[in-house]
Amino acid sequence: MKTDTIRTGTKAMPPRPRRRGLFRLRQDIPAPIYSAAGIAVPLVLLLIWWAVTSLGIVRPLFLPSPMEIVAEGWRQLREGILWADASVSMYRILVGWLAATVIAVPIGVLMGSYRIVEGALEPLISTVRYMPVVALIPLSILWAGIGDVQKILILFLGTFFQQVLLIMDNVKNIDMNLIRAGQTLGMRNIEILMRIVIPAASPGIWDTFRITIGWTWTYLVVAELVAASEGLGRRIMDAQRYLATDTILFGTLFIGLLGLLTDVAFKRFGRAMFHWNR
Amino acid sequence: MTPPASGDTATLIAIDRVGKVYEGRGSPVVAIDEVSLDIGRNQFVAIVGTSGCGKSTLLNMVAGLDDPTSGSIAIDGRPVLGPGRDRGFVFQSYSLFDWMTVRGNIRFALEKTRMPAAEKAALVDRFIREVGLAGFEDAYPRQLSGGMRQRVAIARALVYKPAILLMDEPFGALDAQTRGMMQELLLNVWEDNRVTVMFVTHDVDEAVFLADRVIVMASRPGRVKKDIAIDIPRPRSFEVLTDPDFTRFKREILADIREETLKVMAMERP
Secondary structure: OHHHHHHHOOOOOOOOOOOOOOOOOOOOOOHHHHHHHHHHHHHHHHHHHHHHHHOOOOOOOOOOOHHHHHHHHHHHHHOOHHHHHHHHHHHHHHHHHHHHHHHHHHHHHHHHHOHHHHHHHHHHHHHHOOOOOHHHHHHHHHHHOOOHHHHHHHHHHHHHHHHHHHHHHHHHOOOHHHHHHHHHOOOOHHHHHHHHHHHHHHHHHHHHHHHHHHHHHHOHHHHOOOOOOOOHHHHHHHHHHOOOHHHHHHHHHHHHHHHHHHHHHHHHHHHHHOHHHO | OOOOOOOOOOEEEEEEEEEEEEOOOOOOEEEEEEEEEEEEOOOEEEEEOOOOOOHHHHHHHHHOOOOOOEEEEEEOOEEOOOOOOOEEEEOOOOOOOOOOOHHHHHHHOOOOOOOOHHHHHHHHHHHHHHOOOOOOOOOOHHHOOHHHHHHHHHHHHHOOOOOEEEEEOOOOOOOHHHHHHHHHHHHHHHHHOOOEEEEEOOOHHHHHHHOOEEEEEEOOOEEEEEEEEOOOOOOOOHHHHHOHHHHHHHHHHHHHHHHHHHHHHHHHOO
């Protein structure tokens, strides 16, 4: 008995410990650790920021301290500037993005469904989307004046061309057999587009919405570069003249924050809407 | 009690010297060359062959999802010009509408049917029971296993009572146990709802077990190599799988397919 055990080595060999640790390729880690890592990194950066400014290593002109940023934010909030700027900017973002979306969805769906439409439009759009939107500011003023329409036009141009190509891809990614299933059920093309293609592509399209509204936010400063009297982007450009670095930094961070909130809202809403997609 | 295994004698699907040539880069590829087949009403026909023998292409052409480059296909004497509601299709990839429930998927197939809503609902429920999905009416496809999804697809393809059911390797993505159960289920459903079936598979057991007739296709170009009547009595159950007749048919078909595979391998040798 005993010799048997020794020979086969079952007793001598301790069970091999399961490999643990946070650095296994593609392996899941506990959710609290995952979240903690995401909080820790910005916190450390904030700490470094606070340290270099309060120890006087960097002059406030180049980098104001975190407390100064908070104070600046509080001032803008108290004076009502923040709300005025934010509401004007959010209005522009919303209208610019919606205008782009309302046109990009049907065109993107058609491009993704009909090769002829893709062939006709894809080369054009792929070229246009690499043209710098900033360079179009003078033309946009000539076409749309110096009011809100011009800002919205810039946001539209920055969003539309990217969005339409992404939506085309969303539509092309659906299983071809879904379309064929519709055909074998005797459905016409328009019915297949409305009742099969669009619903099937909708989780992907929603993701495109989320990504592109983020891009619209990044174009805000460009849109408010010229002839704007208020807006979050305008505030930043004005502060440049007086070297008000606290205003610049606060504005930048605040735009980032609003962008993040938009993103989270889209994610939450999408998860509820497309529950069937797991 | 058992209906005649070979179905009615009247031809429902007439495939007449059908050819399919793909014009790719370089020389054109002949996928199918002069295939002629007559399939009787309510017959269950399985089509087997090595990959690339054009069996799926042939099925797609009968469905009207693909056009022949020569020859013609007629259903009940009328030429096939496109997909139609006289032919239901079951894909290997399930192809369910993920945003609809089980009930919604099956009901969707009835939208073009003129019928009172209550009658439609009863029909949908009957088919849900028929494929053994009672209790899962309100589940979404992503919540179901592969076998259950394919049962939804079968119900969706049959609920509007097409004359023909076209199946393209419907159980190819399922594990062996599930596949066996699905084959029996399909036969049960078929006994209750007689339709003409064209069933493409590369599984010889499956073909012999299910079909009245097995068409073995030759490769490159795809042609009909053999047309074998499977006269094993119905209703069949899994016990048929050990029947000497079953083994005899299986051996014959396996030999034919092996011959084709060797031919293709010889062609591929540099």
